[in-house]
Amino acid sequence: MIKLSNVTKKYGNFVAVDSISMDIKQGELMVILGPSGCGKSTTLRLINKMVTISEGDILVRGKNIVDIDDVELRKSIGYVIQSIGLFPHMSVEKNIATVPTLLNWEKETISKRIDKMLELVGLSPEKYKEKKPAQLSGGEAQRIGVARALAADPDILLMDEPFGAVDPINRLRLQREFRQIQQNLNKTVLFVTHDVEEALLIADRICIMNHGKIIQIGTPEEISINPKNEFVKEFFKGEGILSLLSRKKAIDYVIPRISNESKSANDFNLKEVITLLLTGEADELIFKEGHLTLNEISRALRGEINEFKE
Amino acid sequence: MNSKNKAVILFIIIILLVIIFYPQGFERFLSLLVSRKSNTTSRTPLYIYFFQHLQMVIISSLIAIVVGVTLGIFITTDKGEVYKDIFLKLVNLGQAFPSPAILALMVPVLGYGLKGALIALVIYAFMPIVYNTVIGIEEVSRDVVEAARGMGMNNYMIYRKIKIPLASKVILGGIRTSTVINISAATLAAAVGAGGLGVPLVNGVRTFDMILILQGAIPVTLLAIITELSIKNIEHRFDV
Numbered sequence: 001m002i003k004l005s006n007v008t009k010k011y012g013n014f015v016a017v018d019s020i021s022m023d024i025k026q027g028e029l030m031v032i033l034g035p036s037g038c039g040k041s042t043t044l045r046l047i048n049k050m051v052t053i054s055e056g057d058i059l060v061r062g063k064n065i066v067d068i069d070d071v072e073l074r075k076s077i078g079y080v081i082q083s084i085g086l087f088p089h090m091s092v093e094k095n096i097a098t099v100p101t102l103l104n105w106e107k108e109t110i111s112k113r114i115d116k117m118l119e120l121v122g123l124s125p126e127k128y129k130e131k132k133p134a135q136l137s138g139g140e141a142q143r144i145g146v147a148r149a150l151a152a153d154p155d156i157l158l159m160d161e162p163f164g165a166v167d168p169i170n171r172l173r174l175q176r177e178f179r180q181i182q183q184n185l186n187k188t189v190l191f192v193t194h195d196v197e198e199a200l201l202i203a204d205r206i207c208i209m210n211h212g213k214i215i216q217i218g219t220p221e222e223i224s225i226n227p228k229n230e231f232v233k234e235f236f237k238g239e240g241i242l243s244l245l246s247r248k249k250a251i252d253y254v255i256p257r258i259s260n261e262s263k264s265a266n267d268f269n270l271k272e273v274i275t276l277l278l279t280g281e282a283d284e285l286i287f288k289e290g291h292l293t294l295n296e297i298s299r300a301l302r303g304e305i306n307e308f309k310e
Numbered sequence: 311m312n313s314k315n316k317a318v319i320l321f322i323i324i325i326l327l328v329i330i331f332y333p334q335g336f337e338r339f340l341s342l343l344v345s346r347k348s349n350t351t352s353r354t355p356l357y358i359y360f361f362q363h364l365q366m367v368i369i370s371s372l373i374a375i376v377v378g379v380t381l382g383i384f385i386t387t388d389k390g391e392v393y394k395d396i397f398l399k400l401v402n403l404g405q406a407f408p409s410p411a412i413l414a415l416m417v418p419v420l421g422y423g424l425k426g427a428l429i430a431l432v433i434y435a436f437m438p439i440v441y442n443t444v445i446g447i448e449e450v451s452r453d454v455v456e457a458a459r460g461m462g463m464n465n466y467m468i469y470r471k472i473k474i475p476l477a478s479k480v481i482l483g484g485i486r487t488s489t490v491i492n493i494s495a496a497t498l499a500a501a502v503g504a505g506g507l508g509v510p511l512v513n514g515v516r517t518f519d520m521i522l523i524l525q526g527a528i529p530v531t532l533l534a535i536i537t538e539l540s541i542k543n544i545e546h547r548f549d550v
Binding site for chain 1: 451453454455456457458459460461462463464467471472475476548
């Protein structure tokens, strides 16, 4: 879907992005992770031509972006930035309608689309349509930012620290919801962040960058279990494996057993289960589908981790 | 707050109309005020001066607004940025130059009359408009512009839908300052024979006629207040 080959961006003598190559597949959520100034945002902005490339090629949907008109390319790619950049003089409705209006959609289609987008990000259309950005909380504004980026149904989304300005509790909710939306709609996403936990939670694959170069690309498991070098190890600070637990669904680990418990393991991830086991009274947690104990979880996980070890 | 504002504006307009169309009454009122009678008899009716004044202000302000906003917008674009410093300096210079001097300098070029007065007023009215247009546009948040560009707006769209609407309030502030200054500066036009409310004022100063001075000065002041309040009212519509 997006293919970068030996892409370089220079500002005078400074090399911001140094000959990087990556291939992002249709429907994949790729996170570019790295410290500030590592070139991750520049990489993202090269793709929608907000920054012009110095060397190398970028192909979007198989076509070299040099051959695509800037404005046309940007209209076909959703874009969310950290500060969101909602237009303060326009209502939520008008903000969401931005790209559909640029694409000359019919009024009725746009109006229906606005309602659908608001529902998608969990905000009631009647309540929010008329509001101005100044009347929204940080989390709400961020949702509108996502709704606006998805409004014209682009198959690709570029997101630059989209949840950076939201408080931790809301951030976690937004991250989960966003991941769900992305999977349901099967969007290809390139997501830039400096937050390791965020990357581990939402990514299909993570690309770690430093000083304009790619250090390692791989699934969250691959990277956190086999960090390529000291930099990656230091960056993850050993938290990797623990953070991975929130990606794992409890249902995949339960030992089947008939029970009359009403709660479902589908609603829990491993991190939550372990927290409950550590803080709760009982040594085992019973679900509708079966049960889980700390011992059984650790045995299963150790096996998985060994599989990943090279 | 808004309807109260409108009532105040309406009230001042009524006072102004009464003064202009019933000058005998106004003169009698002023006589009581300064307890003296005007020694000048038969004059051009006040409303003629008033409409000359209004005409001068409207024409010069409209020119200043159209040219000033256009110029202001131009020097914020990529193409115009090169000229930004030069233009802002020139505009500043025009403002710093004493306005009677501008007027006087116009006389040998354009002769006595309206033309010279208009040019001087335009030069004078220019600065706040150009300045505020530039500031208003440059103050639009970079993130908002970045988002607009990233979503596929071209430069023209960014100006039309984002930068200019967001700068409107600041631009209107410039237009307001400029027009109010212009209303009082237009009294100087009497010196070059362009008429206006400056005529009774200047005559009054020459003959120490308090009533004549006030007959020119009070309508000018009222007009300035009405303009100030009306434009401020419009500005509030652009509150975010």
